[in-house]
Amino acid sequence: MSLLVTGTIGIDSVETPHGKAVDVLGGSALYFAYAASLLTQVRLVGAVGDDFPKAHMDLLRQRPIDLAGLEVRKGSKTFRWQGKYTPDMNDRETLGTQLNILTEASPKVPEAFKDSKYLFLANDHPANQRRFIDQMAGPKLIVCDTMNLWIDTCRDELVKTLSCVHGVILNDGEARQLTGQSALVAAARDVLKLGPEFAVIKKGEHGSMLVTPGDVFMLPAYPTTGVKDPTGAGDSFAGGMMAHLASQDRTDVSALRYGLAVGTCVASITIEGFSLDALRTADRDTVLQRLAKLRAATRFD
């Protein structure tokens, strides 16, 4: 079934203990779409300036990513971000952000995309996220991401958006910040009271958790030792998860659980290279092999 993502597309410069990447492809919707495209067709809605390099556009065209919703605005400049990770790569410092096109009007959902059944709203101002929902014909599954900035600065808007989605993906710190609960299961249950039918909590190297009103599922991270650049891990995770749900056209708890496992494996590929480097050489089989290894590494009987 059709899968649509909205969010940022950017040009990143990143430094980690394993090297440096300058002016590479980045952004939440970009990582999501590229990760999801390992498993299914994906529709991308976003905007870049006319400075967006042709080589980057060519890279996207090599995948089953429908770019009909990608606006290239004349006279605008693409969003840019520069960051540097700490030696253990568990934290990062933003060295610079040029919002550029993100300060302009949001891109529109093309007519042909409005029937999409699976919608992922990558991190954005929660009011913007609702404006995307309003443009759709009525997706079967709407999932949103968010960030600490919106919890701090426009909590009411975020709460309103959470009442309009079926699922939300947060990291552990955000879940605690939003609810004031330190135990993550309790935090997730409080998030569900705001509207969503499920909450996915990402814990970085510690894995992820799915909480529904009647179920808790916990999954460790894929045991990679080759992390080069953690950028895009969360968005790739969401891309893998949503691609699984859309390709199976299922939203039940069992499919969600498997979706978390797919997301975990896809994210583990992303972080083994800078930007899209590792994802570029991966395919469906790479994901399936990691899924088998993840299952073997988590079984006890």
Add this chain to the structure above:
Amino acid sequence: MSLLVTGTIGIDSVETPHGKAVDVLGGSALYFAYAASLLTQVRLVGAVGDDFPKAHMDLLRQRPIDLAGLEVRKGSKTFRWQGKYTPDMNDRETLGTQLNILTEASPKVPEAFKDSKYLFLANDHPANQRRFIDQMAGPKLIVCDTMNLWIDTCRDELVKTLSCVHGVILNDGEARQLTGQSALVAAARDVLKLGPEFAVIKKGEHGSMLVTPGDVFMLPAYPTTGVKDPTGAGDSFAGGMMAHLASQDRTDVSALRYGLAVGTCVASITIEGFSLDALRTADRDTVLQRLAKLRAATRFD
């Protein structure tokens, strides 16, 4: 098969956001033995002073804990510890430590205990840990715990002890400190180079990990929301794990994996009460029920 534990037996006073417990039973070997006794017979080697309350001794006698190795020394004082946890209970401050009997000669392993096949060396100076090993007839499985203090102050002694054991249980910070590796799988593999056949890394609320030369197993923590006092979680985990191995008389990877799951469930009971309060009302069935729930919460297919 016979299971022996050596380590501290103490009198603790603990404060957490959920309350206070004054002059309650504590200590590494004590938590280990009481936890293990839910599943099997356990032999305890330790020393207390003649100030050790009769009520505490009576509590131990209600369980299948063989106290023939518990020395009650006239004129000596029992080890005491006072601590206070942070609001999120992920860290604690030591308010006071009275080493007392721990500054005297270590207790001896009684003749009748020397044939024990399963030996757990709770946290102690690594040279002391080796002295316990030397008293034994040749256990089938020797597992030790350690702490950051020994990594800092007598690393060479610790490395020597690690070359004498089959397995080691560390927390994530200790594994990183010992090896200088930030990725835990890589840290565990470096620990194995020092001698042990397996390393168990405890990650608190994030679960645990088992690494052998050919295998990685990852397990989330049991999803309890009722944590009252984290004291003794790690020793209870070890107690549950070793009790499983000893009761099954198995040391293969599959048994080790299941042992981690048993340890996880037993530890989750411990932390739901102060001191032994929650463990006292638990039994084998409580553990089995949690094991079933843990398996259900970690499965994807």
